[in-house]
Amino acid sequence: MPGVSLTIDVGALYESHGDWLRKWLQRHTRCGHRAADLAQDTFCRVLETPGSAPLREPRSYLSALARRILIDDIRHREVERAYLAAHAAGSPNADALTPERIAEAAQLLDAIVKLLEALPDNVRRAFMMIRFDGLRYADAAAVLGVSDRMVKRYVAQAYAHCYAIAYSD
Amino acid sequence: MTMERPDPAMPDPAMSDPAIIERAALWAAQLATDEATQADHDACEAWCREDPRHRLAMDRMRGFDRQFGRTDGLEREVIETLLEQRSQDTRSGKARRFGGLALGLVVLAAGGWLAAQSLTVRAFFPEYATQRGEQQTVTLTDGSRLTLDTDAALDFRRSDDSRTVSLFQGQVLARVAREKGALNAPHPFIVQTGDGTATAHGTAFVVRRDEHATTVTVIESAVRVCLAPPAAGRCADLLPGDRARMANGRLTRLGRVDPDVAAAWSEGWLAADDEPVTQVLDELNRYRARPVSFDRSALADYRVSGSFPLSDTDRALEGIVRSTGLALSSADDGALVVGRTK
Incomplete structure (x- = not known):
């Protein structure tokens, strides 16, 4: 079974490079706990990425992966901060905000932002108006100063882009 | 069972055909506002x-x-703010804010960054999902059929060497299609959760993902279950009626069950074979928009047997109450309460 040989590889990888990776991450985060978490995430990612069993230079492979995960983590924190800031400004009722609620919202928002952030401005604005603000095509067209048909094409473009990001492997 | 089935030797096809994606994107745009007509929906x-x-x-x-659609007004504002910010950052080259890391991002973006991203992103956009109280049967591109139970979410992928269902939450019955056309090694059919995997060596099995555990029950043929990392490598082989639980890196065999009872939910029945009534009520509550309440310790000694319809959970509740000699009443707020007769 192909899955089995992969898991053994990752086990061995963890044995021989786990400590090194944690130290590498600690240098970049200056926080032991966070480094340990991110190292864990890195090995999970190795397992999740099919056919990625690292080959000749495991350390450069791992550090490249860890670098992406670190960037991801920084961006995720940014989302969390933005969510908390909006909440603080919008509603004085802090009781509704549990750690679970924050984590869940931040994950959802992070995922959505990842899908949409690389879109060209007009496409993104059209999509937000139609999909999130509930505008009709004619209204969005008036705001953007283009035809209805053009807005519809923008929205389709946004959907295709989401698809490409989510199902690119 | 007959069904239209694509050529099983074909690789997972939906992604590789840009024409299909483009057409689906156009449909999605067409149906995105309330201007869409019934005719549009029918045509799609x-x-x-x-x-x-x-x-x-x-x-x-x-x-x-x-x-x-799950986002509320506040969350949409946050999304908009973040997207504005990031698009400005990109324009002004302010990505440098990530220090020495920014260059890495740019370089990686050229090679495979998206592929690594896609799994984490995808968990939030399941292909198939059911609402509470809803069940749905879908035919996958390989001809296999999945029955999703109430409040479930999953994803299906087909790669060169396997067919994988990622179960994010809830319960699923998999009826695996045999790959008749495949002359080479068949593609194993795998259901994976955060706790571990279940690999089919035959046809039908149920995987259920609860908050802290995954339970696998075999209906027909055999299934191999394996723990997810870091305990990876620990596996067990299950036969019809066997059950195993995977949680926190531990794999435990549970008592055997009647395979028909274990899959009864997929036919729309809540089946109980001399089970504690509290357990059956918990199960029923998974399907109810307004859960029924009960005093766990007061009902601890009551047991129940029978089949109760999931399509009408009020009727199921009446059936459970009747066959146990318990009583059903309404609380002040209108919620239903099961208790002992006075």
């Missing part, structure tokens, strides 16, 4: 029926919609 449905790949692409588009 007709297109989906033409080819399972059309259906898959469309299901994925709807998966995005479901998640976009």
